[in-house]
Amino acid sequence: MTLDSHQHFWNYNPVRDAWIDDSMATIRKDFLPQDLQSVLKKNGIDGSIAVQADPSETETEFLLSCAKTSPFIKGVVGWVDLLNDNLEERLSHYSKNKLLKGVRHIVQAEPNDFMLRTDFQHGISKLERFNLTYDILVFPYQLNAAIKLAHRFPNQKFVLDHMGKPFIKTGEIDQWKKDIIALSKASNVYCKVSGMVTEADLTQWKISDFKPYLDVIFEAFGTDRVLYGSDWPVCLLAAKYEQQLRIIQDYIGAFSKHEKAKIMGINARDFYHC
DSSP states (O other): OOOEEEEBBBBBOTTTTTTSOGGGGGGGGGGHHHHHHHHHHHOOOEEEEOOOOOOEEEEEHHHHHHHOOTTTTTEEEEOOOOEEEETHHHHHHHTTTEEEEEEEOOOGSSOGGGGGOOOHHHHHHTGGGTTTTEOOOGGGHHHHHHHHHHHTTTTTTTTEGGGGGGOOOTTTTTTHHHHHHHHTTTTTTEEEESSSGGSSSTTTTTTTGGGGHHHHHHHHHTTSSSEEOOOOOOGGOOOOOOHHHHHHHHHHTTSSSHHHHIIIIIHHHHHTTO
16 A cells, blocks of 8 residues: 555635745645545555644544545544643543544744653653654754654654755755754654655755755665655645655665555554554
């Protein structure tokens, strides 16, 4: 099974989705399962993992309802309030739905040391009991906290979204590379090769722009802990679905058939228990 490990759905709401500013007019509209299903089929992708884009339980319910009625959605990474005293009750409630595979907090919008907060780490400590993964969404300057988090919870499964959002547009790589290598030393951490095109020049990127960053990821994580993801529909700001897909397909072109299968689906299936 070939899986897209990272995509989003939304009914566009100008207040809730204020992060979609004027520069993102392309995605300032509804994106629903019926919009993605034909795109996946056209590109030979069997299914996907729907990831939260809004920090609310309403979002989690919405994504679970999408997955219930659209079998190609193999799992949901939702949102629960990891800082709330009622977290255990909410996790117990949501874990009854086997389509919920993990949770995410949009840490990139938080202070650099947010993941080192006692209340956040208390929340993280509850996930393993419910067999839930955690998606790490950070900017490069927040990777140091992610490294510490991963080592403090060696039995918790983590996945780094969008390769830690390296500054591809400006070509910055040195510190990001050091931090990625350090993060990969935690064997409980995986990495999504996703969201690359929107970290590059949106209108003038070239496939060659991504090779140095992909070299780092595969050198650090190997082929057993890397997951393909599109970040659709956000990727549409810079590329059509097939264009962003071609970046990773070209890069792994010389890999073995089994290595390709792991990157393009097996690793995501195993990580999210699909």
